[in-house]
Amino acid sequence: MKNPIAIAITFAMIATSVTVFAASETSTPTAAKALVFTPPNDEEIPNNEFGKIVRQGKNIFEDTQHYAKQYVGNSLNCVNCHLASGRKENSSPLWAAYVRYPAYRAKNNKVNTYEERIQGCFKYSLNGKAPAVDSPEMVALVTYSYWLATGAPVGAKLKGAGYPEVPKPGLIPDANRGKTVFVENCQVCHGSNGEGKKVDGKYIFPPLWGSESFNWGAGMHRINTAAAFIKANMPLSKGGTLTDQEAWDVATFVMSHERPQDPRFKGNVAQTKKEYHDENCRYGETVNGKVLGGKHQTAAK
Structure with missing residues (x-):
């Protein structure tokens, strides 16, 4: 005679399998919510x-x-x-x-x-x-x-990861409007020419463009990425106070200035733009009569 406990376990396993299969066939998938995590002090x-x-x-x-x-x-x-x-x-x-x-x-x-x-x-x-x-x-x-990351689950998407995407605004992002946003909200820390601010020879606020800033290959040069960072974090300690339109506009203004060459530079700006900058950026565009990325014809060493 078969063991009644074994029979019961078998039926339970079958029932569970049927339930799981049925759920996978009929349930509507839902996006997993990002987990909340707090790093150690x-x-x-x-x-x-x-x-x-x-x-x-x-x-x-x-x-x-x-x-x-x-x-x-x-x-x-x-x-x-x-x-x-x-x-x-x-x-x-x-x-x-x-x-x-x-x-x-x-x-x-x-x-x-x-x-x-x-x-x-x-x-x-x-x-x-x-x-x-x-x-x-x-x-x-x-x-x-x-x-x-102590205690954070491997592979998990955690709440607050990256920079939160900012929807495209109703108006096409404009550098001229962005300049107004910059003067009113950013200039006090980053300088009128985006040169940053120093104390005792050390930068306390970083340069946003020019030779001492990030180069044309950095992720932050993309207008959508910069807008996301700005919207969530700027002005410093006042993140979330700019509108989506203002964040896109000021990001466009900042990224309309020259910076160090992309290390992947292919010998001319047009070729480099075609291969690496077919994205939300101004590399290779003409601004105020100058081609962005054209000032430095050799990559940074």
């Missing part, structure tokens, strides 16, 4: 060798000019695009990015590791050169990111 960094590297990564992130100067080619620090030491939600926080890699990126048409993603930041946003995967600086930055 600095006070929780352990006082051991691991914690020492975490603190080193935090130092590099906040003052890249000092702690990783050999890899930086402009006047920016990592924290300029990832506010509050990489903690702030909707400012591309490290804790949200770390758990999403490895990931495919259309930018280089391959699956990137987290280390490769950081290397791209140095190459484009910092207009410098990429630290080796096993360099002390890279190890420290990855360790700091890993620590910030």
Whole structure:
């Protein structure tokens, strides 16, 4: 005689399978909600060798000019695009990015590791050169990111990740309107010529264009990306106060100025634009009689 317990378990498994199958056939899929996550506080960094590297990564992130100067080619620090030491939600926080890699990126048409993603930041946003995967600086930055993501589920889309997309406005984004927004909201910190502000020789507010800003290959040069960052975070401590139209307009104004050449430069602007800038940007366009990207005919070294 068969074991009655085994028979009951078998029927339960069959019933469960039928229910799951039926649900998959008849239910309407719903988008998964982003999970809410809070990174650990600095006070929780352990006082051991691991914690020492975490603190080193935090130092590099906040003052890249000092702690990783050999890899930086402009006047920016990592924290300029990832506010509050990489903690702030909707400012591309490290804790949200770390758990999403490895990931495919259309930018280089391959699956990137987290280390490769950081290397791209140095190459484009910092207009410098990429630290080796096993360099002390890279190890420290990855360790700091890993620590910030303590407890976050791998592969999860976390609430506050990246920069929240801003819908296209009713009017075509306009640099002239954007200049007005800039003067009224941005100039006080970033200067009338987008040159940034220094105290004791150090930038406290980063340059937004010109030779000391990010280059034409950085993700931030795309108007939609800049508008998303601005809408969520600018003016500093007053994120969300600009309208969608104002965010797009001022992003268009800022990105209508010259900056360092795209490291992928192909010898002429038109060719580089065709291959890498068929997107929401002004690279290769003529502004005030000058072709953006044409000032520097060689890529940054």
